[in-house]
Amino acid sequence: MAMGMAVDTVGELGFPYWNPIRRRFSPDSPFFASGNVERELLAKQVALDLTQDEINHLQKFVETESRRISCPIVGCPERLKSLDHFEDHYNARHTASCSVCSRVYPTSRLLSIHISEAHDSFFQAKVARGYDMYECLVEGCGLKFKSYKARHRHLIDKHKFPSTFEFFKKTQLSKKRREKLQRQHVSRLKHEEDKEAASSDAMEVEDKASVDGLVSALSTLTTSDTTPSNVSFGRRHGRVLTFVPRSVHKEKRTESSSAPGPTN
Amino acid sequence: MADDGSASNRRDPIKSSVGHVAGQRRRQQAVTVAKERRELLVRAKRLCRVGTNGDVEDSLVENEMMIDEEQPILEAQASKSVEELKSAVQYQGKGAMQKRVTALRELRRILSKSEFPPVEAALSAGAIPLLVQCLSFGSPDEQLLESAWCLTNIAAGKPEETKALLPALPLLIAHLGEKSSAPVAEQCAWAIGNVAGEGEDLRNVLLSQGALPSLARMIFPDKGSTVRTAAWALSNLIKGPESKAAAQLVKVDGILDAIFRHLKKTDEETATEIAWIIVYLSALSDIATSMLLKGGILQLLIERLANSNSLQLLIPVLRSVGNFVAVDPKAILTILIREQNTEESIIGVLAKCLRSEHRVLKKEAAWVLSNIAAGSIEHKRMIHSTEVMPLLLRLLSTSPFDIRKEVAYVLGNLCVESAEGDRKPGIIQEHLVSIVRGGCLPGFIELVRSPDIEAARLGLQFIELVLRGMPNGEGPKLVEGEDGIDAMERFQFHENEELRVMANSLVDKYFGEDYGIDE
Numbered sequence: 001m002a003m004g005m006a007v008d009t010v011g012e013l014g015f016p017y018w019n020p021i022r023r024r025f026s027p028d029s030p031f032f033a034s035g036n037v038e039r040e041l042l043a044k045q046v047a048l049d050l051t052q053d054e055i056n057h058l059q060k061f062v063e064t065e066s067r068r069i070s071c072p073i074v075g076c077p078e079r080l081k082s083l084d085h086f087e088d089h090y091n092a093r094h095t096a097s098c099s100v101c102s103r104v105y106p107t108s109r110l111l112s113i114h115i116s117e118a119h120d121s122f123f124q125a126k127v128a129r130g131y132d133m134y135e136c137l138v139e140g141c142g143l144k145f146k147s148y149k150a151r152h153r154h155l156i157d158k159h160k161f162p163s164t165f166e167f168f169k170k171t172q173l174s175k176k177r178r179e180k181l182q183r184q185h186v187s188r189l190k191h192e193e194d195k196e197a198a199s200s201d202a203m204e205v206e207d208k209a210s211v212d213g214l215v216s217a218l219s220t221l222t223t224s225d226t227t228p229s230n231v232s233f234g235r236r237h238g239r240v241l242t243f244v245p246r247s248v249h250k251e252k253r254t255e256s257s258s259a260p261g262p263t264n
Numbered sequence: 265m266a267d268d269g270s271a272s273n274r275r276d277p278i279k280s281s282v283g284h285v286a287g288q289r290r291r292q293q294a295v296t297v298a299k300e301r302r303e304l305l306v307r308a309k310r311l312c313r314v315g316t317n318g319d320v321e322d323s324l325v326e327n328e329m330m331i332d333e334e335q336p337i338l339e340a341q342a343s344k345s346v347e348e349l350k351s352a353v354q355y356q357g358k359g360a361m362q363k364r365v366t367a368l369r370e371l372r373r374i375l376s377k378s379e380f381p382p383v384e385a386a387l388s389a390g391a392i393p394l395l396v397q398c399l400s401f402g403s404p405d406e407q408l409l410e411s412a413w414c415l416t417n418i419a420a421g422k423p424e425e426t427k428a429l430l431p432a433l434p435l436l437i438a439h440l441g442e443k444s445s446a447p448v449a450e451q452c453a454w455a456i457g458n459v460a461g462e463g464e465d466l467r468n469v470l471l472s473q474g475a476l477p478s479l480a481r482m483i484f485p486d487k488g489s490t491v492r493t494a495a496w497a498l499s500n501l502i503k504g505p506e507s508k509a510a511a512q513l514v515k516v517d518g519i520l521d522a523i524f525r526h527l528k529k530t531d532e533e534t535a536t537e538i539a540w541i542i543v544y545l546s547a548l549s550d551i552a553t554s555m556l557l558k559g560g561i562l563q564l565l566i567e568r569l570a571n572s573n574s575l576q577l578l579i580p581v582l583r584s585v586g587n588f589v590a591v592d593p594k595a596i597l598t599i600l601i602r603e604q605n606t607e608e609s610i611i612g613v614l615a616k617c618l619r620s621e622h623r624v625l626k627k628e629a630a631w632v633l634s635n636i637a638a639g640s641i642e643h644k645r646m647i648h649s650t651e652v653m654p655l656l657l658r659l660l661s662t663s664p665f666d667i668r669k670e671v672a673y674v675l676g677n678l679c680v681e682s683a684e685g686d687r688k689p690g691i692i693q694e695h696l697v698s699i700v701r702g703g704c705l706p707g708f709i710e711l712v713r714s715p716d717i718e719a720a721r722l723g724l725q726f727i728e729l730v731l732r733g734m735p736n737g738e739g740p741k742l743v744e745g746e747d748g749i750d751a752m753e754r755f756q757f758h759e760n761e762e763l764r765v766m767a768n769s770l771v772d773k774y775f776g777e778d779y780g781i782d783e
Contacts (some may be wrong), residue, residue: 014765014767014769015728015769015770016721016725016730016762016766017472017680017683017688017689017725017729018676018679018680018689018726018728018729019680019682019683019690020588020637020638020676020677020680020681020682020690020723021638021682022590022635022638022639023590023631023634023673024591025542025547025590025634026504026505026547027503027505027544027547027548028503028504028505031631032583034624034627034666035583035624035628037306038575038579038581038624039540039576039579040305040306040307040308041305041306042575042576043310043576044305044310044311050305058302058306059623061302066430069715069716070715071715072715072717072758072759072760073758073759080715083665083714083715086715107355134673171761213583235696
């Protein structure tokens with residue numbers, strides 16, 4: 001029985017294109033579970049004098065019981081009760097944001113690596129003096145390297161990061177993209193402008209772009225065949241589940257996420 | 265149930281601490297009770313409160329209160345009643361039959377009073393062997409009926425309790441025969457239905473003991489409560505997941521005729537149970553499926569969908585249609601071509617389900633549509649030209665997650681031709697454009713953000729269609745405008761490698777270095 005989409009027609013990118021196929025489910029498939037529950041509840045409704053409210057409540061209960069959502073972020077063991085809970089968890093735990101350039105990372109470790117490499121002149125000073133400053137991004141590896149390139153090579157050789165991956169992108173973000181970011185982060189506008197205009201610190205720009213690129217093939221991840229060349233390291237904006245304007249939402253979230261509390 | 269004895273109702277300030285503990289215990293009990301009640305309600309078994317002979321239990325009253333205080337009393341009564349039944353059964357003298365019936369009736373009453381009959385107590389006191397004895401051939405109808413009724417309710421609860429009926433099964437099955445009186449046969453069918461509802465193992469036992477042909481014959485009459493009960497029991501018996509029972513049923517002489525007859529004419533309650541039989545036949549037996557289709561079942565199902573407003577009936581009817589469509593798209597082609605967009609067309613009734621307030625109907629109707637949309641270009645055009653389009657677009661933004669996912673399948677399927685060989689499946693630009701202009705992008709991007717792998721995959725695949733297929737290279741701008749890039753970047757840290765690669769390849773290809781450079 002075909003369940004969902006098979007990885008069928010795959011083009012030059014290796015992308016599994018949308019291919020319409022019929023989906024058939026067996027009678028005990030979870031797909032039919034809520035209908036089955038509804039059947040049994042309705043059948044007993046008269047005999048046990050259930051109100052429609054009770055039925056709705058029971059339906060909801062049975063559904064949420066069985067369907068916990070596992071957080072899909074690498075290394076995160078959380079299982080959440082509902083989509084809303086998931087969104088809350090994601091925003092509280094996986095959106096560590098850099099106060100300097102507002103980039104967002106899924107773990108505090110990566111955030112701190114970013115901050116050191118991109119915003120810390122002390123870090124740059126040590127690099128200049130030949131210390132092994134560039135940490136391997138894969139948690140638990142522990143190795144450090146003298147240069148960005150060396151770490152990159154290590155990631156490819158040891159941790160199977162894609163070799164076609166280009167770190168040293170001179171790419172500026174497209175003007176369009178920058179404009180959009182400005183619109184959305186008026187308060188951080190100045191930082192952005194300064195960072196991107198400052199051409200003096202070529203190393204930093206390079207680092208930013210390279211760290212940007214790096215993250216796509218992250219931590220415990222193995223082979224990603226292609227990585228976006230100019231994608232930012234982590235997300236820049238908070239995401240919105242309900243349609244609240246981004247800046248408002250993000251501000252709310254960062255306030256509450258500074259001390260990540262216990263999740264459900 | 266825990267004994268919540270003394271400090272229950274009195275509000276005595278001196279005993280307040282004790283009362284607090286009792287209150288806690290009662291709350292705990294309430295939680296346990298609530299949980300048991302939920303399990304009871306969700307089971308495929310049914311308690312019998314009103315006998316097949318019309319006898320109504322007169323103390324069918326205040327059930328919630330009973331649990332707390334009267335449960336121990338009920339249990340004591342059960343034990344006592346079984347004891348009396350034992351002596352009644354042993355007694356050989358004058359009026360023996362009346363004694364037995366009286367004792368049985370008493371036990372039956374005790375087992376019918378509350379939502380949680382004292383089954384365990386009855387079993388411990390040794391009810392089953394006695395009840396089996398009372399089922400012996402040649403016993404008067406009343407005795408058979410009361411005994412079967414007791415067994416029905418014993419089997420309506422927990423798995424161990426249902427399994428306790430094993431010794432009684434051969435006799436229960438035997439009394440399904442045509443020589444039995446209708447109420448007796450029906451009550452036995454009810455008990456068997458509960459046993460079948462327990463699980464696959466018990467179903468196999470029933471099947472090997474020959475329950476299926478006898479039950480099947482009971483649905484041949486045109487009407488009566490017996491038909492309904494037997495149909496329900498049959499649906500429990502064939503639900504599988506193995507297909508052998510379904511395959512066996514379809515070979516019973518006259519069964520298909522009975523099914524067609526009932527689907528066409530009978531009252532909604534009976535039609536509901538018949539529809540569930542069709543659900544399982546269509547899901548489990550290819551032979552049944554083709555024979556039913558040949559006989560014109562689809563049209564009858566569509567008529568029921570068009571004319572009924574009973575959720576109980578609509579669920580299995582809709583699901584049957586879904587099963588047929590999933591298996592044999594050619595069958596629906598004839599229906600589709602015949603009448604489009606009328607209330608009684610397949611699209612019309614699916615639209616009605618999409619419009620309904622019931623979650624199950626919306627979800628499964630979208631599933632059916634997605635399978636129709638996976639068909640030929642004519643199928644796709646047919647759906648695209650109807651009233652369902654605005655419904656689908658609205659559902660994509662507003663409905664619960666499981667419905668949105670199904671709707672996504674429909675919309676995507678409408679935009680893509682079925683692939684031939686290894687080539688990239690072609691995009692139907694006209695459909696893609698109208699659906700995107702209808703405002704579907706936010707909904708798909710929402711799916712991309714979802715933790716559900718299947719949904720995220722769908723979202724990414726649709727975004728690819730938009731990026732590739734929108735005219736004048738509008739795709740990237742549109743996707744960016746809805747924060748699609750953001751959503752795709754989320755996958756950098758996602759544990760699923762396939763999704764990471766998919767998202768990254770899209771960003772690379774369409775939002776690469778050159779993106780926006782000319783502006």
